[in-house]
Amino acid sequence: MTSPKAGKRKHSTFGGPVSPPPLRRKVQSTTTQTAVASFFTPTSQKPPEKIIWQERAPSDDTPSTLLVGKYIAADDSASTTKAGDSKRNKIAAFDFDSTLIQTSSGKRFASDSADWKWWHPSVPGRLRKLYLEEGYRVVVVSNQAGLTLKPDSKAPKSLQTKVDSFKAKVSAVFNQLDLPISIYAATAKDIYRKPRPGMWTEILDDYDLQPSEVDFEHSIFVGDAGGRHAEAGRPKDFSCSDRNFAENIGIKFYSPEEYFLDEAPKPFTRTFEPSEYLPDSTAKAIASFTRKNDQDLVIFCGSPGSGKSTFYWKMLQPLGYVRINQDILKTREKCLKVAEEYLREGKSVAVDNTNADSDVRTPVPVCEHNDAVRAFNKSMNPEKRSILSSVAFRSFTSRYQPPKLSEGFEDIIEIAFKVRRL
Structure with a gap:
């Protein structure tokens, strides 16, 4: 499948740092001292926003469907590897939900932006090692069909609330990592949605990488939608879109269990086998x-x-x-x-x-x-x-x-x- 030229950059917004507070009992106030202090702090004295948000479209005449957030780390002095590489050509891409994070409430879907925890305690350390020691460019690639970037005037306000909540959750996760990292969230059934390669094309464009410059042999994609069978009380994967995404790009695929826990690969079935x-x-x-x-x-x-x-x-x-x-x-x-x-x-x-x-x-x-x-x-x-x-x-x-x-x-x-x- 060929992919169109990267869509034009439609619109930019900024999302501020949000630290995930501990889960509170219902009787406790949801207003924190930090939030109060931030409200009364003059704009000129507030720290710069850490995530730059953009909305992108597949083409000039279509609405924005891709949400991109780029995190600016507090100290980006490690932008080159120990070997002195100036251009990172190994890419470590990860799905977001059920791969890097999961809900802390145990619900299938997060109730708010604070309802998250790391998928496994080893996740943040592994991501830091990839960037700081192994010279990888770390990115997040996620399908987010529940978001709508450009709701019309008659649409409920809850649609925009979902986008704001998603941005706040991403900010909280990235703040804890504090690494140069970007997220690509596809909100529609178009060229950006996995397993289609539109988001990969955007990644290469953003980091000024030609396909011939990418180290495909060592680049990876980690995701939970691998078409795995049900076994030992574990339900089958809801789809094979992550595995197919990696196949379409030509990079190695791992499930979260394989990559973070060193488990052996499980049996899987593709939706269809291209060969x-x-x-x-x-x-x-x-x-x-x-x-x-x-x-x-x-x-x-x-x-x-x-x-x-x-x-x-x-x-x-x-x-x-x-x-x-x-x-x-x-x-x-x-x-x-x-x-x-x-x-x-x-x-x-x-x-x-x-x-x-x-x-x-x-x-x-x-x-x-x-x-x-x-x-x-x-x-x-x-x-x-x-x-x-x-x-x-x-x-x-x-x-x-x-x-x-x-x-x-x-x-x-x-x-x-x-x-x-x-």
């Missing part, structure tokens, strides 16, 4: 597709993102087939009308719709992957289709019925999806 869809003899068979009749009606049947339109543009259009597509014509009735007109004119027609009527031939995760690749690559998306929600794929799965010759088809040809180089 299974690389070109082989099937791809050659597709390339040799030929017309059998002077006039054909070809009806595609497959999930969104299964490769129907690509098959049409690569195989059928060169053979003179005209295309019927409901995304363009909008209604089923219009599709039927236009198809009938083409057939009366003696043209061969390809109906490029899902045509679902409960087993899907191309797995849903593959189709979701293909949909994202199409949406974020202009050369593969001439019709400028936006990314689909997961509902579109689940809906097709529930409605699908395999076609039968008894319906009147001359042939039913099943084509397995394979990656095709452009």
Whole structure:
């Protein structure tokens, strides 16, 4: 998957240092002496803010969806390693929740910005060693779907409160580390969201690193979404997005247990294995597709993102087939009308719709992957289709019925999806 050029820097705000106070009983006041003193301190006498916040967008004409925070350490004299390196080309990237920190309350989601503790006591020391002794650039890369950076005027104030709370929590965590470190938080389902590589592209751009300069052999990504199986009372991972993110970039993946506790790797299952869809003899068979009749009606049947339109543009259009597509014509009735007109004119027609009527031939995760690749690559998306929600794929799965010759088809040809180089 290719990634677009880094989006323009839309907006900057500043977040101040927040130290996580100990959990208090309900009867105690939530106002601290430090907060009172800070309130009455003149601005000119307050210490400089330690985190610079920015909001970024995938492109100039889209809203901001990436929140970036850069922590300025109190003493950055160790910005070069002991060996005197001026440019850190080894990157140690970490997920945030359930990797560096967890809730101190035991809840799944933090109740406020103070509801956190280190995932394990060894975490801060390990991060300091990476930066101060081993010459790594340390960054945090996190999906934060619960945040909205630009809520409209009618949106509840709680949306902005969530952003403020997240910034305060990050400030508290980074204050305890006090190392030059940055966080990248993807808030939307776009090129920035893991496992897509948009945040990695931003990291390289921010630290003025060309891909050829990165030490991929020693760079790492640590995250809890590794597709691990349930075992010994531990639930299975909610996804494999962190492992896939590392795979897309080309760096080593570790779970928090492997990296911080030296545990052995656990069994895992990817949502889909990319190597299974690389070109082989099937791809050659597709390339040799030929017309059998002077006039054909070809009806595609497959999930969104299964490769129907690509098959049409690569195989059928060169053979003179005209295309019927409901995304363009909008209604089923219009599709039927236009198809009938083409057939009366003696043209061969390809109906490029899902045509679902409960087993899907191309797995849903593959189709979701293909949909994202199409949406974020202009050369593969001439019709400028936006990314689909997961509902579109689940809906097709529930409605699908395999076609039968008894319906009147001359042939039913099943084509397995394979990656095709452009």
